[in-house]
Amino acid sequence: MRKFYLIVLLLLSWNVNGQGLPGLGAGTTPTNKPILHGKDWVAITGKPLGASAGAAIFQQGGNAVDAACAMIAATSTMWDVLSWGGETQALIYNPNTKKVIAINALGYAPTGATVEFYKSQGMDYPPQYGPLAATTPGTPGGIMTMLAEYGTMSLEQILKPSMDLAKGYPIEAQTANAMESQKARIKQWSYSKKIFLPHLGEEREAPSPGEIFVQEDLYQMLSKLVEAEKKALAEGKSRKEAIYAAYDRFYKGDIAKEIVRGTREQGGLFTEEDLANWKVKIEEPLHVNYKGIDVYKLQEWTQGPALLQSLNILENFDLKSMGYNSAKYIHTVYQAMNLAFADRDFYYGDPAFVKSPMKGLLSKEYAKERAKLIGDRNDPNITAGDPYPFQGETNPYLDLLNKNKEAIAFRNPEQINTKLDTEFIDNFQKGTTSVEAVDAEGWVVSVTPSGGWIPAVVAGNTGVGLSQRMQSFVLDENLNPYNLPEPGKRPRVTLTPSLAMKDGKPLLAFAVQGGDSQDQNLLQLFLNMVEFGMNVQESVEAPNFNSYQMQSSFGDHEVRPGAIVLRNDSPDWVNKELASKGYSIELWNKTSGPINAIWFDWKHGTFWGGSSDYGDDYGIAW
Template sequence: MTFTTRPEIRGTFGVATSTHWIASAVGMSMLERGGNAFDAAVATAITLQVVEPHLNGPAGDMPAIFQKAGEEVQVICAQAPAPSGATLAHYKAQGLTLIPGSGLLATVIPGAFDGWMLMLRDHGTMTLREVLEPAISYARDGHPVLPRVANQIAGLAAYFAQHWPTSADTWTPGGKAPEPNALFKNPDLARTYERLVETGEAAGDDRVAQIDAARREWSVGFVAEAIENFLTDAEVMDVSGAKHRGVLTRADMAGWEATYERSLHYDYHGWTVHKTGPWSQGPVLLQALAILKHHDLASMDPMGADFVHTVIEAMKLAYADREAYYGDPIHSTIPMEHLLSDAYNTDRAKLITAQASTEQRPGRVPGLEHLADAYIARAARDFGAADAAPQEPTMAHLTEKRGDTVHLDIIDRWGNMVASTPSGGWLQSNPVVPGLGFPLNSRAQMFWLEEGLPTTLAPGRRPRTTLTPSLATHTDGRRMVFGTPGGDQQDQWQLVWFLRFVHWDMELQACMDAPLFHSMHFQGSFYPREAKPAEMMLEPAFGEAVIEGLRARGHIVHVAEPWSVGRLTAALREPDGTLRAAATPRLMQAYAVGR
């Protein structure tokens, strides 16, 4: 018997799992009231905007991957693009070599709210008020603020007071940061949600008409108006150490809507793994599987040095291709068919030897070799970036900024399932928009200020995000959704979890409780965009023998704090209708519920 920190949740009615117990309970409450997985996902996600404001917000972004019972897997892309004024010339005229990790120049069109409304309208059954009421209540009446959130606000209080006064008003009311676990209220945010509901209800009794009215109110009504009024005069201090004006306009918001896409997928040991497209980092997990298919992982110890080394080296190769070739396929040629081909990955797998690589080794795709060369040169540069102001949090830093983004997985009794990794628009990304109770996002930091790349800043182009939920189906009828926050680490932690689940038949919870690791070798997606050749991080539970064995192979090993790496959640449906769910014990926030 495998002992775990928590029981694996099992039932037949429904399961909801997310990175905060309140949000998971809200999702389950929608299922209990007769809603489906899509209703529950929207209610969970909007609640996460309230209870984890340091990790996501209404003006952020979200990809969702989902499957309606008996139908094909689909993706909702609510990663909105750069505004029309986000030209390379304008940003270079500011004297920048990197887009700052915070502030108005880092802002793209807000996407998350419209994405959730699209899901609710087309696939949900409940009304706008029913799914938003829990979030409205928690924002209006208060929720026990996480110690991590309270500490984050306390650490930024002086910065807010000096540079971002609207954020000081919201996050430090009365000039004081909230005490850990004290009730925290955001009345402006509650009123924003309530006004959107009221606008919807004014459109009549039809739920679809209500949702569409709320979407319009967001993109052209009072929300867009408040953002436009704020940006008209705002000059905001950002991580570059200077003040900048934004380029987002009301017209940008009015001209964009979330969209549906087909998933990318790859077959691995009976499982078909579905991911979002190359505007995310999702395909990197598929590439890693295509490389690892050529190695006998099942013969290795899942907690041993051979397994860790082999997976780390595969990650380096897959992520090098991410940095060289991924981007918005609407704007650039992204060679995904080549990157997932058997011939290509047979050759890539041969590059894994007994020693850790210290090189950046993107593959050579015919006709696009210049992109590989550009990445190798870029990864070697020192951008001289400061790190003095709020930006994207990342667990790799292991500070009070650790843990970035949120995640949810939900399956209902009918077999509908959703995985989503919402992010952006967090409290440290930008000042709060006056009257709205939330800040804008900072996703534009993913772009490069260099010509000719799939990730070059350009109006209308989506930034290549790290957000990457997963859905997998098996030939025996099993289906599951899973994911994690974690920036560049998201697909690394998901890969380790998935491999242990597939090759060693470990339960969902046991896979999460097992120690995790990740590489920092490749160039990071977030300001200041560092690459750390041969460096990796792992949890101390692997033991000294494994740690020293990896160092002997040439890895530069950083040992993390115990129980600090990864925030995975997952849910699975068996062919007979049995449901299973699990959530990581790390950070003591994520919970799975169900019956």
């Protein structure tokens, strides 16, 4: 406990410079992992071998986009809480245009995936697992679009590490044990069983940690992509055109046909038209300014804008004077997150179908009104507000909003379930990895690829594990009229890369895995640095707190009002004060989540990389 008190005193005494950046005193607190100092590049992702793939591309002269693509491909091959049939979403800073670009490579609902269909199956929500949980594959298209539009290398070059891994690599304990623990479900799907359980009939049927794990079908699929690129180059096509030739083979050629065949054989809904018509979207990101820093997130088909809303609300408070992780600070940030996530739960969805009121939701005036709702105690009955008047419009779903409020109003201390059981936590913090890459030329990439985690349905003989993202839809319009499944519609997901700019220059690239907890952890990382002067490694390791009052995006979409997780070295007096404010507290050993981040030191022209000590995340810099 003395170590924690010392850290708090150091944080409160640091001299934070006028730019809201780590001051000269930062860096004095011991961290479990060192800062990654780089001059030429930094590569960070969820697995050491994945970071090595990025480093190899950098060493060959690739830029940050090339390296990020290689890391996404490698982590997908390694089943690092995702696979090749999952989804990829990214923020990219282009130093040539000096603009931040958003990549939307999230798959969409297949033909026949409607509210009526899932209800006809006796479901309250789309399923968590299996072929009916699958959106169309997005990650291959995301990788190839990013590479074609903003990279410099060939698809063959960035796929080489993945193809080497597919031939066989020593599997990590985390992934191998996930296969073993999920083997009962895996055995339902013949193509998954063939890959994940090479020792059928033995006591341990999954690979053992350190065993060479081979994926021949996936290797052949990746080889076909390279063949398509080579053929196009031999025909005189440009680098970009050749990459898109491989893209077409995946989504319109023989690979697509096998994905559809294998998925439908196992009860899925995919059609060849579903894959052929899906496209990666290059979009404008959303952003707000917090004390002179522009923070960018993806659009409302993700939960990312909730972080922006939280920052707008918190601008109305003097957070620094409250003291780092004091009861007052924790309470204020928790309540701000609850307000923002209540809006997320009701308003966010695919803007291509129903446009959410993002102008109102992200207005400073709306944030001031929401901030007035923060009292002295936790409010378990917080619901979505009405942002439409703040953009000069009338709410078209006011009747549903009122029904939503009525449904939530039942919450009282006797009726609220605050127990954080294992299944609830597993659902709430599902999946995802993160990829961060920067280079001396100025390219910045922040990605949260996900989907197709173990146990995944493998699509025929492709080695491609399918996404489980359909479960993020709801089937009740009273919960969220913007996020009901329709063919061709993207579900509202938790995936949320982040990028911050100051004075027109990149300041911080940051992302984390962890389902609905992602933007909670990222918000606190940002505040740790901007308000309390931590450096990037201190911040990724710092004790976060997590709320479970927002609706889970997975499973049965449950909520635990007032539940809060603190790190186990939180002082007793803080815990007691929070309990008196109506919180139900649990203490954990680690609470920061596996955050990865890169901070730009413009004074010295270098990069500072931070990689959390939470899981297997790893970074390399040069």
